Amino acid sequence: MAVAVNHNCFLVSVMVLLPAFCVSLDTFTSSRATYYGSPDCLGTASGACGYGEYGRTVNNGYVTGVSKLYRNGTGCGACYQVRCKVPKLCTDYGVNVVVTDYGEGDRTDFILSASAYTKMAQPNLALELVAYGTVDVEYGRISCQYPNTNLMFKVHENSRFPVYLALVVLYQAGQTEITAVELWQEDCQQWRGTRRAYGAVWDMSNPPRGSLDLRFQATSTNGEWVLLKGVIPSDWKAGVAYDSAFQLS
CATH class of the missing domain: 2.60.40.760 (Expansin, cellulose-binding-like domain)
Structure with missing residues (x-):
């Protein structure tokens, strides 16, 4: 069967398969994260994992490129909870992302899609977070599940x-x-x-x-x-x- 998804950005609803994340984290690792620009705020179809269109739209476009977590490709498809550490600007939970690409930034482990990056912000404060460009974060590996969908x-x-x-x-x-x-x-x-x-x-x-x-x-x-x-x-x-x-x- 072919994989088919619909996509759009911001003001238009996005209908994609969204994984249900099981979060069970005892510790987080400190790091840094930035974001990359794209016209529709989603992922990229030319990512290093080879996912193509799936890499743009999986998880509602909440995807990330990683550096050391890429691990020569074995890290592709892994799920992480990432939360930024800017007081009064970031939510306590942050965002759950799927690794779809490799990327290096300014001492960053995560290069998030624009939609994933702004998801870490408190309501109505996304533009303020974007102005930072790169922020301190903490992250942890989580289990991702795709309800009613097989490998x-x-x-x-x-x-x-x-x-x-x-x-x-x-x-x-x-x-x-x-x-x-x-x-x-x-x-x-x-x-x-x-x-x-x-x-x-x-x-x-x-x-x-x-x-x-x-x-x-x-x-x-x-x-x-x-x-x-x-x-x-x-x-x-x-x-x-x-x-x-x-x-x-």
Whole structure:
């Protein structure tokens, strides 16, 4: 199934899939955050995680680029609570964001979308917060869940049937990172490992033919493989996201 979302900014309502965040934080880490400009205040379709349009609109556009938290792409899809520390200007809660990009600022860990940055402000004080440009923040990792939505594998637009397949992991719930992805080669009776090309993109030249069984490891599976049978159809198409019928927790 293809992933389709509608988007707009500020005065027009935005209809996107919004993850439900489970917050359980004992400690926060001090850091700094800034923001990047975009015409619609959302994310960017050219982010380093390889998410494309999903990276613009997931979580209502409350997304972020990160520096050290990017961790060579394993940090893509992670969720964080970020709250600024400007007295009387910032809310106590801050904003929940999804990592969709890599970025470096002035000693910052977070480069937030404009909508995420202003979400940290008290009502009617967003412009005052924007004037700061960069603010002190504290952040903590949180678990993100996508209600009624399974983990999905999108065939990246650069894929070329049938000689090159690149997969992008979407709607990754929980507090976990996917560390390995393999495809079953039926004629050789063996699993073939894909390569982490960059970000959340895993690729393979000359992939197996036919309907593809896929398995992956994640930090939450304690080294066990999660098997997904027939998740990629034999006639896979670039730009289409396929439902795994499975979700991380």
